[in-house]
Amino acid sequence: MATTIIETGGLTRSYGDICALKPLDLQVPEGEWLSVMGHSGSGKSTLMNLVGGLDRPSAGSLMVGGEDLLALSEDGLARFRREFVGIIFQQHHLVPYLTAVENVMLAQYFHSVPDEAEARSALERVGLGHRLKNRPGELSGGEQQRVCIARAIINSPKLLLGDEPTGNLDHKSTVMIMELLKELRAEERFTVVMVTHNQEVAAWGDRTIYLDDGVLVREERTNS
Amino acid sequence: MVAVKLIPQLISWFGIVLVLLRGFPGLRSVVTTTSISGFAIGVSGAFFMFRSLPAAIPFGAVKSALGVSFLLLWGISVAAIYRSTGRRVTISSGARLVNTSIGAGTGAVLAGIITGLVCACRISGTDGNFPKLLFLVLIAGILTVIALAVEKRLPASLTVSPSGMLTAVVALLLFCSSSSLRLDLFSPLSMKVMKGVHDFVHQFMESVLIPDHLFVRSVVWGYIGLLFGKEVGFWGGMIIWFTPAILIALAINFQRLPSVAHIRQGARRRKLLADAIRNKRMLLITPLFSLAIFAAAAYQSSFPSVEYWDPKPEPVTASPSGEIFIPKKGEINLEDGKLHKYLFKQEGKEARFFVLLSPAGQLTVDLDACAICKPDGYGQAEGSVICYYCKTLIPLDTVGKPGGCNPVPIQFTEKADGVAIDGMTLLNAWSSTVRATARVKEGGK
Ligand SMILES: Nc1ncnc2c1ncn2[C@@H]1O[C@H](COP(=O)(O)OP(=O)(O)OP(=O)(O)O)[C@@H](O)[C@H]1O
Ligand SMILES: [Mg+2]
Numbered sequence: 137m138a139t140t141i142i143e144t145g146g147l148t149r150s151y152g153d154i155c156a157l158k159p160l161d162l163q164v165p166e167g168e169w170l171s172v173m174g175h176s177g178s179g180k181s182t183l184m185n186l187v188g189g190l191d192r193p194s195a196g197s198l199m200v201g202g203e204d205l206l207a208l209s210e211d212g213l214a215r216f217r218r219e220f221v222g223i224i225f226q227q228h229h230l231v232p233y234l235t236a237v238e239n240v241m242l243a244q245y246f247h248s249v250p251d252e253a254e255a256r257s258a259l260e261r262v263g264l265g266h267r268l269k270n271r272p273g274e275l276s277g278g279e280q281q282r283v284c285i286a287r288a289i290i291n292s293p294k295l296l297l298g299d300e301p302t303g304n305l306d307h308k309s310t311v312m313i314m315e316l317l318k319e320l321r322a323e324e325r326f327t328v329v330m331v332t333h334n335q336e337v338a339a340w341g342d343r344t345i346y347l348d349d350g351v352l353v354r355e356e357r358t359n360s
Numbered sequence: 361m362v363a364v365k366l367i368p369q370l371i372s373w374f375g376i377v378l379v380l381l382r383g384f385p386g387l388r389s390v391v392t393t394t395s396i397s398g399f400a401i402g403v404s405g406a407f408f409m410f411r412s413l414p415a416a417i418p419f420g421a422v423k424s425a426l427g428v429s430f431l432l433l434w435g436i437s438v439a440a441i442y443r444s445t446g447r448r449v450t451i452s453s454g455a456r457l458v459n460t461s462i463g464a465g466t467g468a469v470l471a472g473i474i475t476g477l478v479c480a481c482r483i484s485g486t487d488g489n490f491p492k493l494l495f496l497v498l499i500a501g502i503l504t505v506i507a508l509a510v511e512k513r514l515p516a517s518l519t520v521s522p523s524g525m526l527t528a529v530v531a532l533l534l535f536c537s538s539s540s541l542r543l544d545l546f547s548p549l550s551m552k553v554m555k556g557v558h559d560f561v562h563q564f565m566e567s568v569l570i571p572d573h574l575f576v577r578s579v580v581w582g583y584i585g586l587l588f589g590k591e592v593g594f595w596g597g598m599i600i601w602f603t604p605a606i607l608i609a610l611a612i613n614f615q616r617l618p619s620v621a622h623i624r625q626g627a628r629r630r631k632l633l634a635d636a637i638r639n640k641r642m643l644l645i646t647p648l649f650s651l652a653i654f655a656a657a658a659y660q661s662s663f664p665s666v667e668y669w670d671p672k673p674e675p676v677t678a679s680p681s682g683e684i685f686i687p688k689k690g691e692i693n694l695e696d697g698k699l700h701k702y703l704f705k706q707e708g709k710e711a712r713f714f715v716l717l718s719p720a721g722q723l724t725v726d727l728d729a730c731a732i733c734k735p736d737g738y739g740q741a742e743g744s745v746i747c748y749y750c751k752t753l754i755p756l757d758t759v760g761k762p763g764g765c766n767p768v769p770i771q772f773t774e775k776a777d778g779v780a781i782d783g784m785t786l787l788n789a790w791s792s793t794v795r796a797t798a799r800v801k802e803g804g805k
Contacts, residue, residue, distance in 0.1 A: 247634075251629075291626075292628070
């Protein structure tokens with residue numbers, strides 16, 4: 137049995153009166169690919185932000201990769217994000233005036249020191265070897281999302297979070313991205329937690345949980 | 361009062377403890393106990409030296425200890441820069457000692473002793489007594505406890521290399537001693553440099569270069585003249601003063617980063633590299649900060665913060681027989697070892713003089729002027745008087761002897777209850793001295 141990489145107990149996040157996440161108990165074993173579904177406003181992004189150390193819970197316990205995120209200082213949380221987590225968003229959040237390779241190097245810089253050769257090979261791995269010197273504006277949505285993947289995995293995270301990474305893509309691009317992620321996961325053995333509205337995308341995972349109004353209402357194993 | 365006078369010394373002490381605590385990680389209790397005991401030993405050692413020996417000897421001893429520490433820093437800095445060029449120097453046995461309790465204890469006790477000596481010198485030269493010194497040790501102890509608390513709060517990444525620690529400790533020792541005229545190393549250093557350059561240039565000219573001055577063009581003499589300027593000593597001194605700290609900073613900067621090429625995972629490789637780079641930057645902070653301390657020490661040395669004992673001249677008159685009598689006991693105690701100044705006026709003439717008990721227990725009466733300078737007078741510093749005009753320090757035990765910038769001694773008769781001086785002798789001595797020095801000034805060059 138694999139060790140548990142994410143473990144929450146009564147995890148809660150409220151914004152004033154709005155309780156975005158009701159007490160949630162969730163375990164994710166290391167290496168699993170977990171899909172998170174639910175309609176808009178159900179608390180999916182809230183959960184992702186908590187697990188990724190971007191936000192702090194209102195109550196409950198939250199252990200990720202053996203670290204108690206509630207006990208970490210701001211510095212500790214920043215280090216956790218730098219070294220442990222890779223995140224891909226629906227909006228790509230690439231720096232518009234930097235080239236693809238520079239965008240990846242920026243992530244290296246925040247982590248440790250930039251290494252151009254390594255950044256290039258990461259982009260080659262996601263199939264962008266020929267677009268290294270292009271800026272995000274000169275890339276298609278799918279290509280931009282691949283730069284994001286290269287950026288997310290450059291620091292060898294143990295946990296890859298995706299918040300609707302394929303939300304803006306057509307079917308063909310979506311399949312390409314999902315296949316790429318699957319390949320990378322096979323090589324790097326990171327754990328994936330991916331939020332999606334798309335049943336088909338969810339099916340790439342090992343397990344799907346459904347949130348409704350901040351409550352885990354249902355979960356099912358996918359047979360892939 | 362003691363604490364105020366010793367502010368630079370106490371700041372240095374605080375800094376030294378802080379650096380030692382950082383430099384010997386995991387040896388907090390050893391460093392704390394040995395450094396404060398060293399301080400106490402130094403203070404009491406100075407106290408007994410001042411009681412049993414002439415003042416010049418303890419000052420000389422402390423100055424030598426400071427000189428040795430500076431030479432040690434020079435040695436280590438040269439070794440460090442030599443090593444950083446990649447050559448193997450086996451100082452591994454020494455390096456291994458550094459992080460044992462023996463190494464830490466020895467370093468801390470030595471630093472403590474020297475600081476204690478300097479602090480005690482600062483007050484013992486004039487008015488040291490046992491309770492005062494005890495109080496001093498107490499303050500040092502309190503500062504040590506504060507340093508312990510502060511050190512805990514410093515960021516853990518701020519590490520100090522052994523050479524950086526030595527640089528900072530020596531810099532702080534020199535800083536705490538440089539405010540004391542008789543312990544200062546920078547002034548004598550620049551003086552020596554100036555003298556050395558002069559002698560060398562002189563010899564060189566005489567023996568090889570110049571058969572006859574007439575053949576050398578004035579431009580050349582202009583350049584040679586530069587070597588005789590006062591700046592030569594200052595800048596030469598500065599170079600010798602700052603070089604060790606610069607060398608140690610350079611040695612740290614030249615240190616090769618660990619080889620990480622064999623690590624396959626990029627993130628781990630970069631992480632190790634980044635940590636090494638960061639560590640190197642942190643190690644550089646101490647020697648670079650020490651440069652500022654060296655600068656402060658040199659600054660203090662040029663503007664020593666000594667409060668001179670400089671009493672207002674007391675007017676005196678002569679008896680009908682022409683004798684000036686100054687009682688030993690009265691409003692003032694003539695034999696308290698302090699300078700007592702008097703002003704004698706008669707028929708439009710005047711003379712300024714002082715009475716002083718020498719460390720050997722001899723009373724002496726001298727003009728408040730010397731045979732070579734403008735009669736600006738003297739002030740009393742630790743263990744010496746200083747000529748205000750040329751800033752020469754005259755050790756107390758040579759006051760009363762004629763010559764150079766020493767105060768001009770005056771004949772007097774010592775009686776049981778005071779000293780008697782002949783008024784006319786005094787006035788004549790004053791006017792001839794003043795006339796002579798005035799001529800020197802105008803007709804001299
Ligand atoms: N910073 C915030 N301040 C106040 N309320 C917030 C904040 N962030 C989220 N919320 C509220 O919390 C609830 C859950 O938001 P969340 O972003 O987690 O939804 P979601 O499941 O990601 O929705 P979507 O699918 O539309 O992205 C929503 O009602 C939202 O309005
Ligand atoms: Mg969302």
